[in-house]
Amino acid sequence: GNSVTQMEGPVTLSEEAFLTINCTYTATGYPSLFWYVQYPGEGLQLLLKATKADDKGSNKGFEATYRKETTSFHLEKGSVQVSDSAVYFCALHDSGGYQKVTFGTGTKLQVIP
Amino acid sequence: NAGVMQNPRHLVRRRGQEARLRCSPMKGHSHVYWYRQLPEEGLKFMVYLQKENIIDESGMPKERFSAEFPKEGPSILRIQQVVRGDSAAYFCASSPPGTTPPYEQYFGPGTRLTVT
Numbered sequence: 001g002n003s004v005t006q007m008e009g010p011v012t013l014s015e016e017a018f019l020t021i022n023c024t025y026t027a028t029g030y031p032s033l034f035w036y037v038q039y040p041g042e043g044l045q046l047l048l049k050a051t052k053a054d055d056k057g058s059n060k061g062f063e064a065t066y067r068k069e070t071t072s073f074h075l076e077k078g079s080v081q082v083s084d085s086a087v088y089f090c091a092l093h094d095s096g097g098y099q100k101v102t103f104g105t106g107t108k109l110q111v112i113p
Numbered sequence: 114n115a116g117v118m119q120n121p122r123h124l125v126r127r128r129g130q131e132a133r134l135r136c137s138p139m140k141g142h143s144h145v146y147w148y149r150q151l152p153e154e155g156l157k158f159m160v161y162l163q164k165e166n167i168i169d170e171s172g173m174p175k176e177r178f179s180a181e182f183p184k185e186g187p188s189i190l191r192i193q194q195v196v197r198g199d200s201a202a203y204f205c206a207s208s209p210p211g212t213t214p215p216y217e218q219y220f221g222p223g224t225r226l227t228v229t
Contacts, residue, residue, distance in 0.1 A: 106155045
């Protein structure tokens, strides 16, 4: 079956530091890949997505590139802010026409001033 | 355009009671998904419904849990005879009809169920 593996948190960074959150996946076929963000007490919001190999998703300074050869979709941001503190989930949508989503366990990011 | 709505936002039940969680999808969306998030864990898929049909319930516990999405009204996730282990955040997501991926899902704010 499909699976998503994320680096364990929490990740604590100082403001303006560089962020990488690793994500690798196992899937049959060609899934679409997503990063969702969950702020405290809220639901998940889509942060960015990529639908095919070598696609780069980007939003709010965050980027991730769909790497088929390494089955990875690592999230990066060049300079984090305190407001980026949240839990980040990597996810994949099955490519088989069925809309089931498989989530990673989430990585908590804490940015300190 | 209102987003996915869930109510109640917080629900407290004693062991053995029933819990009913409601989800109204975004306007124009006909696909609904329920997920459960246990403390400090990721989201686990429970069930996928379209109007009046359960498409996939492979993530639903075999007993006490049921879900529906009637022709009119919100989707309901029902948990009978709740136990402490049911305490979690339950999220609903919806997506529009269509055949072209990616089938982006939009999430509601969740219902936090506490069983005492």
